Amino acid sequence: MGRHNSTETKKRKRRRRIFWFAIFPLLLVAGVSASYGTYLYKKAENMMGGAFFDDRGKSDLRDKKVDPHIDNVSILFIGIDESEKRGFSDNARSDALMLATLNEKEKSVKLLTIPRDSYVYIKEVGYSTKINHAHKYGGPRATIETVEDLMDIPVDYYVRLDFEAFMAVVDALDGIDVDVPYAFSEQNSKDKAGAISLEAGMQKLDGEEALALARTRKLDNDIERGKRQQEIMKAIAAKAASGTSITKYGKVIDAIGDNMRTDMTFDEIKAFVDYAVSGNLSIESYTLEGEDTRIMNSQGQNIYYWQINEDSLADVKGKLKEHLDIATYDNTEMAKPAGQEQEQDETLEQAP
Numbered sequence: 001m002g003r004h005n006s007t008e009t010k011k012r013k014r015r016r017r018i019f020w021f022a023i024f025p026l027l028l029v030a031g032v033s034a035s036y037g038t039y040l041y042k043k044a045e046n047m048m049g050g051a052f053f054d055d056r057g058k059s060d061l062r063d064k065k066v067d068p069h070i071d072n073v074s075i076l077f078i079g080i081d082e083s084e085k086r087g088f089s090d091n092a093r094s095d096a097l098m099l100a101t102l103n104e105k106e107k108s109v110k111l112l113t114i115p116r117d118s119y120v121y122i123k124e125v126g127y128s129t130k131i132n133h134a135h136k137y138g139g140p141r142a143t144i145e146t147v148e149d150l151m152d153i154p155v156d157y158y159v160r161l162d163f164e165a166f167m168a169v170v171d172a173l174d175g176i177d178v179d180v181p182y183a184f185s186e187q188n189s190k191d192k193a194g195a196i197s198l199e200a201g202m203q204k205l206d207g208e209e210a211l212a213l214a215r216t217r218k219l220d221n222d223i224e225r226g227k228r229q230q231e232i233m234k235a236i237a238a239k240a241a242s243g244t245s246i247t248k249y250g251k252v253i254d255a256i257g258d259n260m261r262t263d264m265t266f267d268e269i270k271a272f273v274d275y276a277v278s279g280n281l282s283i284e285s286y287t288l289e290g291e292d293t294r295i296m297n298s299q300g301q302n303i304y305y306w307q308i309n310e311d312s313l314a315d316v317k318g319k320l321k322e323h324l325d326i327a328t329y330d331n332t333e334m335a336k337p338a339g340q341e342q343e344q345d346e347t348l349e350q351a352p
Contacts, residue, residue: 040249045266047253054263056141059154066156068104068271072324074153075100075264078143078160080135094135094143095163096229099151101323107275108282110323111233112316113226114147115288119295119305122146130305140261150313153320157268160261163189166214167207168255169236172248175204176235181228182219186212222306223287230285237283286316 058065066073077098097114116132124134124142134146144155167189170176179202188195188208196212198205205213214232217225239245240252289312294302321327 040253043250043253044269047256047260048262048264048266048269051256051260051262052265053261056144056263059144059148059156061148061154062156068102068156068268070104072101072103072105072326073156074320074324075102076140076144076147076155076158078135078140078158080160080162092135093130093132095132096226097131097143097147098230098233099147099155099320101153101320102272102275103323103325104274106282108284108323109275110284110286110320111230112151112286112288112320113230114150115222115226115290115306115308117222117304117306118150118288118290118308119293120146120150120308123149140263151320152317153324153326157264158262159264161256162259163211165256165259167211169252170205170207170210172251172255173236173239173245174248175206176210176232176239177202178205178210178213178232178235180205180213184212184216184218186216186218188212223289226287227285234283234285286319288312288316 077096077100078094079096080092080094094116096116099112099114101110102108103110114131116130118131119128120131121128122131122134122137122142123145124138131143131146131150134143138145140158140160144158148155180198180200183197183199185194185197187193189211196209198209198213210232214225214229245252288308290306290308293305293307295305297303
């Protein structure tokens with residue numbers, strides 16, 4: 001089948017999902033805060049201590065645990081659809097996934113957006129389904145395992161954050177400058193239809209407006225939305241790393257608060273201060289190309305998936321491996337055919 005088009009997208013009942021991957025710049029903020037006096041240092045340290053949760057140790061694809069002060073590392077950013085309105089469920093599906101590789105020598109970042117509807121094998125449940133189901137059935141651990149199987153590279157760390165923190169961070173930075181590609185109206189964070197309206201062009205967005213831009217796909221598709229989310233993340237990174245934002249770091253740390261979980265220690269977070277102060281941080285973005293497909297499940301439902309293009313997958317794998325300076329791992333035993341049995345509870349799945 002062909003790619004998304006606006007007509008087909010409008011016909012689908014949109015799920016209320018959101019992107020909030022401002023997380024990498026927040027790591028930079030936490031790291032830089034360690035260099036600006038006792039108050040910010042303790043504030044960042046306390047925040048990271050409360051957010052720390054590690055139930056897996058090192059990646060199975062590493063001989064030993066990495067040290068981000070000297071090693072190239074990878075971080076998986078997991079956005080989950082939990083909030084007060086949605087009951088703060090730990091079993092929420094992930095709304096968006098971004099895999100970042102960081103090259104310590106170059107002080108560069110490669111950032112891969114993984115479409116949430118990607119049809120992949122999830123070892124946790126033993127069949128192929130949408131990648132966003134991995135978090136529902138096994139939290140960050142199952143999500144990490146699934147991404148490692150898909151990309152054939154180690155995931156050294158994860159960061160999980162909800163969308164309310166994203167909005168608070170943008171507001172704490174007094175907004176971000178983003179080039180809005182087209183005029184549109186979108187629901188707000190309280191799901192009020194048409195509450196946010198934006199015109200096309202470069203403009204300063206507050207938290208609600210940035211969220212609306214990140215979540216909309218009325219006029220395009222999930223791949224284009226992923227690209228917009230990457231641009232929003234870059235805008236936050238630029239604002240967070242600017243000298244004028246140093247006085248706002250306290251508010252940014254407060255915005256993260258209890259809304260983040262990670263397996264990085266405060267000492268590991270501080271390793272990223274060099275990326276923030278290098279003055280020439282490079283962030284290169286990728287996505288996984290593919291096409292729309294529908295697969296019949298055991299209940300006779302014709303379920304939508306994003307079928308990843310194998311050539312695109314291989315190309316991105318190679319670039320991320322080169323960036324991490326790692327050899328190719330043999331995960332042929334992990335690979336499953338495209339026709340692997342689908343999930344049995346697809347009745348819970350809403351069309352995108």
